[in-house]
Amino acid sequence: MKKFISLLLIACLGAFIFISLYFPGGGTLAFPYYGDVDLNGRVSQAYIDKSVNGPNDVVVYGESTDEESGSANMVTSIVVDYRSFDTLGEVTVLLVSTLGVGILLGGKRKRLEYKHAPNFILKHGARLTFGLLVVFGVYMFAHGHLTPGGGFPGGSIIAAAILLLYLADDEFRVKLAGIKIAEGTAGSLYVIIGLAGLATGGYFLYNFLPNGTVGKLFSAGIIPIVYALIGLKVGSEISGAIDGFATEEVAE
Amino acid sequence: MIIAAYVFMVLGGLFLALGGFGVFRMPDVLNRIQAGTKATTLGAFSLALGVGLANPDWLVKIILIIVFIAVTNPVGSSVLARAAYKAGEARFEKTAPEGKEGDSNECV
Structure with missing residues (x-):
């Protein structure tokens, strides 16, 4: 009985996560596919471009010099x-x-x-x-x-x-x-x-x-x-x- | 080069599979340890070497990994076997060393 209840709980949790990620209210995906994310206007875009204060030029690995934070990671x-x-x-x-x-x-x-x-x-x-x-x-x-x-x-x-x-x-x-x-x-x-x-x-x-x-x-x-x-x-x-x-x- | 890499990878996978089969099939702890150690060490060597030949940029790191496996895997298995021997675990009677002549275990 204990095993059955715990299995039921895990199944409910899984269904909850699946439904909340893939079937939100408006019919659109709440969780975009890999590579489909639009970062324009988000803070993370600024971090990725490594230039929070200046213009957001794309950083080229091995070529760009003197970025605000020069770390590749x-x-x-x-x-x-x-x-x-x-x-x-x-x-x-x-x-x-x-x-x-x-x-x-x-x-x-x-x-x-x-x-x-x-x-x-x-x-x-x-x-x-x-x-x-x-x-x-x-x-x-x-x-x-x-x-x-x-x-x-x-x-x-x-x-x-x-x-x-x-x-x-x-x-x-x-x-x-x-x-x-x-x-x-x-x-x-x-x-x-x-x-x-x-x-x-x-x-x-x-x-x-x-x-x-x-x-x-x-x-x-x-x-x-x-x-x-x-x-x-x-x-x-x-x-x-x-x-x-x-x-x-x-x-x- | 790439064909040699594939050959090494397939050989490594084969040895790893044989090692797993040996662990499943052998009768007692010491036999299982020797099946697991020898086969998986050789299998991991060839698998890593195959990956290194397929991507020559990684070859130096792969050789370091092989050296690491060559040091750690036999030492770990020998320590496990020593602990099992000292704990006196159940032994398959056909391969047990006690009954044989001239077999001393002072070095353990």
């Missing part, structure tokens, strides 16, 4: 350029949550003991994979302004590599002092870049560097720098939290 230009202050807030949220983990799980700690010690194959395989994973994470945030990706996933991939070493090696620990230095430096540099923008351009996190050609690696002004800082900060914060979870308190 539209999401990045919104997240790290137009709405960069919001991203600073998100990074702060992560900082506060890892701070909570640090307060709860702080003090003098040692690694958890495994019931079965990891063998040679696992330890060395994990070390080989660690290098590849860190390179992939750096690629992720270095290309954040060109392809999907960016600071948060890149930093999470680096932290996942650290987690892999924690799981595979029963003696490995990161140096927490280094983690604190990396995290503090990255966070402060983000705010300092924002203040530099305030000094030169008139508002916080103004993109004051030359934008270059859309689609090149060295383009989009401060966006790659900010994404590298975010990647470093997120990676070190999550690594610190992982260290808290993989260790136990030393009995005094």
Whole structure:
């Protein structure tokens, strides 16, 4: 009976979504087909053309220079350029949550003991994979302004590599002092870049560097720098939290 | 070039299908792990290589992916097999190693 009711509920939900998308009141589609959307006069058109203030000329990949935000990835230009202050807030949220983990799980700690010690194959395989994973994470945030990706996933991939070493090696620990230095430096540099923008351009996190050609690696002004800082900060914060979870308190 | 790519892709799909069939058909955990690992590693290699030959722009990334699979897949399967062995899971009696002469498992 329970299964029947849940199936009925799911069927009703599906029918509701289908009907509301395909048969609205006036007989026209509420949800246009892919490629049929008319963006003229919408805000998103301005974001796609990357020129909110000037005339909306179409951007050509690899040729257009000195656009307002020179990022080839539209999401990045919104997240790290137009709405960069919001991203600073998100990074702060992560900082506060890892701070909570640090307060709860702080003090003098040692690694958890495994019931079965990891063998040679696992330890060395994990070390080989660690290098590849860190390179992939750096690629992720270095290309954040060109392809999907960016600071948060890149930093999470680096932290996942650290987690892999924690799981595979029963003696490995990161140096927490280094983690604190990396995290503090990255966070402060983000705010300092924002203040530099305030000094030169008139508002916080103004993109004051030359934008270059859309689609090149060295383009989009401060966006790659900010994404590298975010990647470093997120990676070190999550690594610190992982260290808290993989260790136990030393009995005094 | 494109014909070689298709050949590699078909071979990879074939090996992956055989690996899935092996996982379905083998009698116990260790046999299933060896069927799954060997066949799917080779299948993923050829499938990725076929895609890389069809789109030569991606070849460097594809080779990196192949290196990654070559490191991770065997190591993961060996760790799974070791855990299953240490947990003492049910064994198919015809392939169980205990009864054989000269078979030591000290390295596990």
